[in-house]
Amino acid sequence: MTAPFLLRKGARCLMTLLLAVTFVFVVLRLSGDPVQRMLADDVPAKVIESYRVMWGLDRPLPEQYLRYIANVVRGDFGLSFRDDRAVATILAERIPATLKLGLLALGITLLIGIPGGIVAALNRGKLVDRVVMGITILGHSLPNFFLGILLILYFSMTLRLLPSSGIGTWQHMVMPAITLGTSFAGTVARFTRSAMLEVLNQPYMRTARAKGVQRPARIWHHALPNAAIPVVTVVGLRLGGLVGGATVVETVFGYPGIGSLLVNSVAQRDLAVVQGVVLLIAFTMVVTNLLIDLAYGWLDPRIAATQSGAGA
Amino acid sequence: MSALDAGGTPSRGRGFLPRRRRAARHQRPSLLVKICLAWLALMLFVAIFADWLAPFGYTEQSLLTRLKPPAFLGGPAEHILGTDGLGRDVLSRLFFAVRTSILIAFLGTAIGAVTGTVLGIVAAHFRGWVDDIVMVLVDFQASVPFLIVALAILAFFGNSFVLFVCIVGLFGWETYARLVRGLVLSVSGEGYAFAIRTLGVHPARIYLRHVLPNIAGVLAVQLTLNFPEIILLETSLSFLGLGVQPPGTSLGLALGEGRNYIATAWWIGLPAGAVIFLTTLSISLVGDWVRDALDPSLSRAE
Numbered sequence: 001m002t003a004p005f006l007l008r009k010g011a012r013c014l015m016t017l018l019l020a021v022t023f024v025f026v027v028l029r030l031s032g033d034p035v036q037r038m039l040a041d042d043v044p045a046k047v048i049e050s051y052r053v054m055w056g057l058d059r060p061l062p063e064q065y066l067r068y069i070a071n072v073v074r075g076d077f078g079l080s081f082r083d084d085r086a087v088a089t090i091l092a093e094r095i096p097a098t099l100k101l102g103l104l105a106l107g108i109t110l111l112i113g114i115p116g117g118i119v120a121a122l123n124r125g126k127l128v129d130r131v132v133m134g135i136t137i138l139g140h141s142l143p144n145f146f147l148g149i150l151l152i153l154y155f156s157m158t159l160r161l162l163p164s165s166g167i168g169t170w171q172h173m174v175m176p177a178i179t180l181g182t183s184f185a186g187t188v189a190r191f192t193r194s195a196m197l198e199v200l201n202q203p204y205m206r207t208a209r210a211k212g213v214q215r216p217a218r219i220w221h222h223a224l225p226n227a228a229i230p231v232v233t234v235v236g237l238r239l240g241g242l243v244g245g246a247t248v249v250e251t252v253f254g255y256p257g258i259g260s261l262l263v264n265s266v267a268q269r270d271l272a273v274v275q276g277v278v279l280l281i282a283f284t285m286v287v288t289n290l291l292i293d294l295a296y297g298w299l300d301p302r303i304a305a306t307q308s309g310a311g312a
Numbered sequence: 313m314s315a316l317d318a319g320g321t322p323s324r325g326r327g328f329l330p331r332r333r334r335a336a337r338h339q340r341p342s343l344l345v346k347i348c349l350a351w352l353a354l355m356l357f358v359a360i361f362a363d364w365l366a367p368f369g370y371t372e373q374s375l376l377t378r379l380k381p382p383a384f385l386g387g388p389a390e391h392i393l394g395t396d397g398l399g400r401d402v403l404s405r406l407f408f409a410v411r412t413s414i415l416i417a418f419l420g421t422a423i424g425a426v427t428g429t430v431l432g433i434v435a436a437h438f439r440g441w442v443d444d445i446v447m448v449l450v451d452f453q454a455s456v457p458f459l460i461v462a463l464a465i466l467a468f469f470g471n472s473f474v475l476f477v478c479i480v481g482l483f484g485w486e487t488y489a490r491l492v493r494g495l496v497l498s499v500s501g502e503g504y505a506f507a508i509r510t511l512g513v514h515p516a517r518i519y520l521r522h523v524l525p526n527i528a529g530v531l532a533v534q535l536t537l538n539f540p541e542i543i544l545l546e547t548s549l550s551f552l553g554l555g556v557q558p559p560g561t562s563l564g565l566a567l568g569e570g571r572n573y574i575a576t577a578w579w580i581g582l583p584a585g586a587v588i589f590l591t592t593l594s595i596s597l598v599g600d601w602v603r604d605a606l607d608p609s610l611s612r613a614e
Contacts, residue, residue: 019452031468141593143544145551146585157575244459248548263552266467274467282456
C-alpha cells in the first residue's frame with residue numbers, strides 16, 4: 001500500500017466523480033431552460049431575466065460549469081423546485097433511513113449468501129448443493145417488487161402481522177430489509193460457491209491435507225481467507241445493484257429514504273433533487289469502491305506486495 | 313424424494329444445476345429445460361398474436377363489470393382472470409403487457425449488444441486514446457447503478473416510448489464492450505486474423521466476417537445473461553410508473569397498477585408478476601443449459 005498506488009486510485013476516483021458531475025451538468029443543460037420549466041408561460045420577460053441572473057444562467061457555459069462544480073464540492077446542490085428547501089437538507093433527512101435499510105439488507109445478504117455458498121461448495125454435487133443453487137436461481141428471477149408485494153399480501157393483509165408501509169418501529173424494517181437483502185443473497189451464494197470450489201482445488205489445499213490438518217481447520221484457515229477476495233469483489237460490484245434495488249423496495253413499502261425520494265422527484269420532475277440524489281449515489285459508490293480496493297491489501301498481503309512493486 | 317432416489321436417476325431433471333463434470337459432453341435438454349423452452353415459446357406466441365388471442369381490447373372499459381374476480385373464483389365466465397378497476401379484462405391486458413415487455417426487451421438487448429460490440433471492436437482496433445475513452449465510459453457505467461442513471465435521464469428528458477427503449481438499450485452495453493474488446497485483442501493475435509490482414513482485407517470485413525463468428529458463442533452466452541436483467545429493468549421502471557405509460561401496458565406497469573388493489577383484488581397485479589418471474593426464470597435456466605452446451609469452460613465466465 002504505497003503512496004503512488006493510493007495516488008493513482010485517488011486520481012481515478014476523482015475522474016469518475018468529475019465524469020458524474022459533468023454528466024449531470026450536461027444533461028441538466030440539455031434538458032431545457034429550468035427557468036421556463038418552473039415559471040408559467042405568461043410570466044413577464046423581466047421576471048424570467050431576473051431568475052436567470054439569480055441562478056447564474058446568464059453567464060457563459062464554461063463559467064456555469066465551474067460554478068456548478070464549486071457548488072457541488074461545497075455540498076450546495078441548489079433548491080428543490082417544489083418547496084424551495086435546500087436539496088442538501090432534504091438529502092440529509094433521508095440518508096439515515098436508507099443507510100439503516102441498506103446495512104440491514106447487506107447484513108442479510110451476507111448472512112444468507114456466504115454460508116449458503118460455502119455449504120454448497122463443500123457438498124458439491126450433493127442434494128444440499130442442488131437445493132441451494134436451485135434457490136439462488138429462483139431468487140435471482142424473482143423481481144424484488146414482486147417479492148415485496150407477495151410479502152405485503154401475506155404478512156400484512158392475510159396474517160396482519162407487519163405494517164405494509166411507513167417507518168418508525170422495527171416491524172417496519174422487517175419486510176423491506178428482507179426483500180432487499182434476499183435479492184442479492186443468491187448472487188453472493190453463487191460467487192461464494194464458485195470461489196470456494198476454485199480454492200478447494202488449489203495445490204495448497206492438498207498440501208494442508210497431506211500435512212494432516214483437520215478438515216474444519218483446513219476450511220477455516222486455508223480455504224475461506226483465499227476465497228474472500230473474489231467474494232468481496234462481487235459484493236462491491238453488486239452494492240450498486242443494492243442501491244438501485246433500494247429505490248424500488250423503498251417505493252413498494254412507502255419507506256421514506258433516498259430511493260423513494262428519487263422516484264418521487266423523477267415523477268414530479270424536481271430536477272434539483274434528482275441531480276442531488278444522483279451525485280450523492282455516485283459519490284457513495286466511488287468511495288465504496290475505493291474502500292474495497294483498499295480492503296484487498298488488508299485481506300491479501302500478496303496484493304499489497306504487488307501494489308508496492310513497480311506495476312500492478 | 314429420498315437421497316437414494318435422487319442419486320439413482322442419472323440424468324433427468326438435473327440440467328439446471330452447475331454440474332461441470334457433466335458439462336463436457338453435449339447434453340440434451342432436461343425435462344426442466346424443455347418446460348422452460350415451452351414457456352418461452354408460449355410467451356413469444358402470445359406476444360406475436362396478442363391481438364387475436366385477447367378476448368377483449370386491452371383498453372376496453374366496462375364500468376358495470378369493475379373489479380370482478382377471475383372466472384374460477386366465481387366471477388363472470390367471459391373474464392377468465394377477472395377485471396380491473398376500470399372493468400378492463402385482466403387476461404387481455406396481460407397478453408398485451410407480454411407483447412410490450414418482450415418487444416422492449418428484444419429491442420433493448422439488440423441495441424445494447426450492437427452498441428457494446430461495436431465499441432468493443434473500435435476500442436480494440438484503434439487502441440490508444442480511443443481505447444482509453446471507451447474504457448473510462450465502461451468504468452463509469454459500471455460504477456453508477458444503472459437504475460439510477462435511467463431514472464435521472466427520465467427525469468431530465470421526460471418519458472417517451474423511443475427514449476425509454478433507448479435507455480433500456482443502454483443497459484449492459486459495457487459488459488459486451490469489455491467482453492468483445494478482450495476477445496478481439498486475443499483473436500487479433502491468432503494466425504487466421506494475421507493471415508487475412510496480410511491479404512489486405514478491409515478491417516471492417518475482417519471483424520464482420522471473420523472475428524465476429526469466432527466470438528459469437530461468448531456473445532450468445534452474454535445475451536442469455538443480459539436478457540432477463542433487461543426484462544427486470546424494464547418491469548422495475550414501469551412498476552415505478554416511470555417506464556411504459558398508460559394507456560399502454562407492460563408487465564411491470566400491470567403489477568404496479570395492481571399494487572393499489574392488492575388488498576381487495578389481487579388478481580389484477582399478481583398474474584403479471586408471476587409471468588415476469590416465470591419468464592426470467594426460464595431464460596436463466598435455458599441460458600445455463602446453452603452455456604454448458606456451447607462450451608463447458610464458459611460456465612466459469614464472470
